[in-house]
Amino acid sequence: MKTINLSEQNSVMNLYLAELRDKDYQQNRLLFRNNLKRIGEIMAFEISKTFDYELKTVHTPLADAEMQLPEDKVVLATVLRAGLPFHEGFLHVFDHAGNAFVSAYRMYTNAEHTEVGVHTEYLVSPDVEGKTLIIVDPMLATGGSMAAAIQALLEIGTPKHLHIACVLAVPEGLDAIREILPENSTVWCAAIDEGMNDHKYIVPGFGDAGDLCFGEKL
Structure with missing residues (x-):
């Protein structure tokens, strides 16, 4: 597994990521979603190379x-729901791509919200055999939902190359998916943060990407 941290390069992507992190900027959901799209577009261009x-x-x-x-x-392929604006940015670049969607989401398994499980209930995908498969999800925290998406999609077929694209990752999440990724896989990150808090949110991160895009869930 090869990991590419795009924040190690000086580019305008760092400005978009700084705005995503800014708690005042986050008050405008439209601007937050637009920056996820723009990072998706830039990352898609890098992957195309x-x-x-x-x-x-x-x-x-x-x-x-x-x-x-x-x-x-x-x-x-996109992990619902937070991945939708990120997916749209990729689709602006790869406009002829087939599209897959996976519903894989975290569920706290204790009252203190310090232990996390993953529930997968929906998958739709075209044939991935021999294709270049790109799985996008803004946050790679525990790695549970991404691992579930990877395993579900690899059961459909064997891609030519597998790319994992995320805005933020932490070492724990990278370690979790390293164990199940094929050798010819590349992980792309806009930044790799230091770790997670007790509630399994990325620190410094920017909070819950799905809530910031679409509003809080029950």
Whole structure:
């Protein structure tokens, strides 16, 4: 498993991430969702550099142009619900991608909300065999929901390459998915934070991505 931390590079992505973290900026859900989309677009562009390319001829009104075009067929998978704006950013770039959706979410298993389990109840996906599979989820905390999504999708077929894309990750989450990822897998992070608090939220993080995008849940 290869891990790429994009915050180690100086780019405008760091500004978008800083705004996502800002508690005052978070008061506007539209702005929060837009920054998740923009980070998705940038990350998709970075991932596209790893694809296989072939020389093809494009017929313009004036002459033929020889261009290097991607060979990879993309399936873009998202963990609901927080992943939806992030997914949209990727889809702006990979507009011909097939789309998969996984409902895998955390459930506290004790009264103190310090122990977390994962419940998976829904999966829809096109064929992933031989495709470039990109699974997106803004937060890689315990790694439980991402691990559930990975296992469910790999039961459908064997992708050519598997990319995991998240805005924030912590070492514990990276360790959790490392055990189940195929060797030809790459994890992309906008930043890797120091760890989690007692309630299994990323610190410093930016809070609950789903609530900040769509409102608090019951």
